Amino acid sequence: MPIGYIEIANEIAAGIRDGLSPDTLPSIHTLAGMFKVCPATVKQVTGSSLSGQQISQEKLVRHYQPSKDNVSYCAPVISNGTLYTQIDLSGAQKQNIRYTNHGKRATLLDLTPGVYLAGRRYDTLLRDLIPFGYFEDSCSAGGKEFGNAKDSGQILDLGNGSSGCRNMFENGSSIYTHAFVHHDRPMLAVRKKFTGMPADSAYRFDYYYASAGTERKPVRWSNYTIKSLSDGNGAEICYQIEGIKTSLQGAVTILCPTAKPEIEVDGCRVSLIFKNVPETLEFFMLYTDSFGENEWQKEQKTLIAEVGTKKFAGLFAEHAEQWKNFWNGFDIELPDKKMQDVFYSAVYNLKCTSTPWGVPVGVHPYSWNGNYFGFNLFTSLFCMINDRKAAARIPQFRFNTLKNAIDRTTNWSYSSGAKYPWQSDEEGFFECSSPGVWNDHIFHLGNIALEAWEYCRYTGDREFLQKVSYPVIRKCAEFFIRQSIYKVEGGKIIVGKCCDLERLGTARENAFLTTCSVICTLDIAVKAAEFLGEDKEFVEEWRTTAAALRKNLPSDGKKYIPFPGCPERSIGVFGGLYPYPVLPADDQKQLAAIKDYTGSATEAGNMYPYGKNICTWYASWVANGMIRLGNAEKAVDYLQKASISTGAFDIIYEINEPGIFVSHPWCSAPPGCYVQGILELLCRSEKDALILCGGLEKLWKDVSFKLRAPDDLSVTLKIKQGNIENLVIYAGKNYIGKIRKIRISDVELTLDVKPDHAASFLPDEIKRSKVILKK
Structure with a gap:
């Protein structure tokens, strides 16, 4: 069994949460023995009063031990969506390890651990993320x-949003590391x-x-400037960054409240040095800045307190309680x-x-900045x-940047819809x-x-549709009508011509x-406009244009085929089912295209001509298409x-x-496609019906879920x-x-339920x- 201590902490935390007596501790000691951790360590964790036991830790704890696990490794991410960082196997953020191999497409970039804050960028062409440093230790x-x-x-504790490491040395010493990025604080x-x-x-x-x-x-x-804190418990790095529209001021504050270190400053490095090392040291890095007109000095004082x-x-x-709330939602x-x-x-x-703006690839320079x-x-x-x-932030971001997307297609007197950038920063203009062929993409407007x-x-x-979503949908449709259709x-x-x-x-x-x-896009525009009773003068044009495009x-x-005369295969031929549900499941040309691709998928199985x-990503894409065809067996196979x-x-x-x-561990797009496939395998809609576990009864006898629909x-x-032991549908x-x-x-069951009521x-x-359906 992999080594570590977070499982022990969780086990103890569960006992504390449930009010168990100290008499239960012998079983904890037995668990400690399994992990080769001395009882003294267990007592220390017990004293910390950890909480946050999540649903089924078996589901939510991941282990890695290089001596046993022959898999690709990358330092795992811990993040609250704004502050994004990694802790590596050593319990630090080493800079001399590569996690990727780009073959002939060698690059200096890698997912090297560091601290980054979403939205904090230089005013450069690629809108590079500003780094906020990293730590190493010895x-x-x-x-x-x-x-x-x-x-x-190393353990990645999904349930509590934290990472833990154990490192054993030749001299018999061991160091345990437990790290987390606070759910609600920088x-x-x-x-x-x-x-x-x-x-x-x-x-x-050492903090660099x-x-x-x-x-x-x-x-x-x-x-x-770097200076020691007045109480001697750490240091602060006060900075002002230029090269951005509004200079960014702030501080990185490094605290160690459990012991007083010697402070040593050398250039951009500040070191906290401890002689006669105590049993436990706790470090806190606080990242407060003026982004969004934040009063960072006030925030810094509050966090220190x-x-x-x-x-x-x-x-x-x-x-951990916030993570528990998240996991308990489904x-x-x-x-x-x-x-x-x-x-x-x-x-x-x-x-x-x-x-706060949506889901980028990651918050790291290697992750397309x-x-x-x-x-x-x-x-x-x-x-x-x-x-x-999280769901609402995505269309809200597109609405907030809609004016900039419109400005990208507009001159003094003429507007032709909205064209969002292929890659966007938080402002959505540049x-x-x-430079590359991807700048000629337009299909991403359909996803938006x-x-x-x-x-x-x-x-x-309905209110969100009217005020936020529909303006975005309408302007994307307008762009296609005015600029793309011939x-x-x-x-x-x-x-017309573009980069597919x-x-x-x-x-x-x-x-x-x-x-x-x-x-x-045109189909959606029609549905939304008719539902809201708006833009009747455009609805018929959108409808007839969509029909003409289907025909051709x-x-x-x-x-x-991918395009007229195309000599190669492409995952894009799934596009009429996923991601765009525009063709019926019995469209014979769509079915033939899918059969042709899946017969030799490895020929075009990656987004680059490598491997x-x-x-x-592509296997999940195929699975999503199979789900919408009602082919659960093939969908499971590809998942x-x-x-x-x-x-x-x-x-x-x-x-x-x-x-x-x-390439690109911790990349968001492939996981998104995979998760979508699992979810739609369990629960999807088709016209006026919910389809639950469609076709899975032939493959799996034991399935359960709690999901929104x-x-x-x-x-x-x-x-x-x-x-079927239990089926409850709740209407919001x-x-x-x-x-x-x-x-x-x-x-087939009839759903007869009122809002805010449930049908069991x-x-x-x-x-x-x-029986009735069979008859």
Whole structure:
């Protein structure tokens, strides 16, 4: 069993939470023995009064031990959506390790640990993220450093949003690290526990106010000073960063309230040095700044006071409670535990990456500088897992930047809709990607419109649709009508030349995926306008144009193809089903195109022409298409394929083929597609019906879930040994009766429920419905 101590802390915390007596501690000691941790360590953790035990820790704890686990490793992310960082296997943020392998496309960039704050950028062409430094540490005895650990292990505790490490050294010493980024505060907290330390040992905690890398270069364009705090418990780095529209002022405050260190400053490094190392040291890094006209000095004082009164244990307890609330909002139980583990790790990744503006690739320079791509679908999955705040932020961000998107298509007297950048910063005006064919994409506007629509489809929030989502949808539709659609020889209506998927090159006319994106946008515009009773003068044009585009989708007579004359295969031929639901499941050309692609998917199984297998993103994309065809068996098969190429902690990479090509761990787009697939496998809608576990009864006998659904519904379902034991549908206040039927297995049930009421279907009732349907 992997080594570590967070499970022990959780076990003890559960006992404390449930009011168990100290008599239960012998079982805790037994658990400690399994993990080769001495009872003294258990007592220390007990004394910390940790809380935050989450639903089924088996689901939410991930282990990594390099001596046993032969998988790709990358330092795991801990984040609150604004403050984003990583802790590596050593319990620090080492700068000399590479986590990726780009083969011939070598790059200096990597997902090297550091601290970044969402929205804090330089005013450069690519809107680079501003770094806020990183920490490293070392131990010595008799003036000689311990060196590398002889045995290490790491835990990613999804349930409590924290990371833990254990490192054992040749001299018999061990160091345990427990770290978290506070759920609601700009705070990175790190606790170190030391066992078996020599009498003359020393510990050094080095914080570098530097950009990533071993060069230790100070943060660019920053005027800074480093000084000790007046009480001697740490230091602060006060800075003013130029090179941005409004200079950014603030401080990185490093605190150690449990012991008084010696403070040493050398350039951009501040060191906290401890002689005769105590059993426990606690460090707090506070990141307060003037972003958004924040009164950072006032915030700094408040946080310092909180650290002094709550300490590590108190702050961790309130942080863990927020994570507990998140996880308790939904639940799934699958018989395939690998798929389930990947699902929960992917959800954790998405929560960590959900910023106040939406979901970028990550908040890191390697992750395209934390930019926001339009070609994603996150809104519906956040709705389904009951995180409506995260879901709403996505269309709200697009509405907030709508004026800038309109300005990008407008001159003094003429406007032609809205064109959002392919890669956007938080302002949404400048194109933040480097020059390339991707600058000719337009299909991402379809995703932006679809996300705006999906939020309202799930929540039933008419006011949000009218004030936020519809203006975005309308302007995306207007852009396509005025700038992208052409009548060519023979009177055909098509989408003009653009860049479809990048592997297909640029200047592709009548491209399949892009055309499906345009059709989807126009379809959504029609639905939204008719629902709201607006823009009647445009509705018919949108409707007839969408119909004409469907009629002229590119094909070779038997199947749809990526673009006319295209000689290669592309995942884009799934576009009529996923991400854009614009073609019926029985469209024969769509079915033929899918069969052709899946017959040789590895030929075009990655977004780049590298690697030999189908990547997680594309496998999940295929699975989503299969789900919408009603083919659960194929969907599960591809979701299993998607699960195979994960790395340590069951984290999804952009591409993960060790020795060939390894890129972008902790990347948000592939996990989003994977999570969407799992969720729609369990619960999706089709016209006026909810389809629950569609076709899964042939594969799985034990499934349960608690999820939100369209039309402001919530669904709780439990199937055990092939029998439905529990089915409850709750209708929220915005339920308007769009969903009237429930389909599960070969049963069709009528949903007769009022807003703010629940319908509970008894097993006998369901059996009778099954008999009636068969007759």
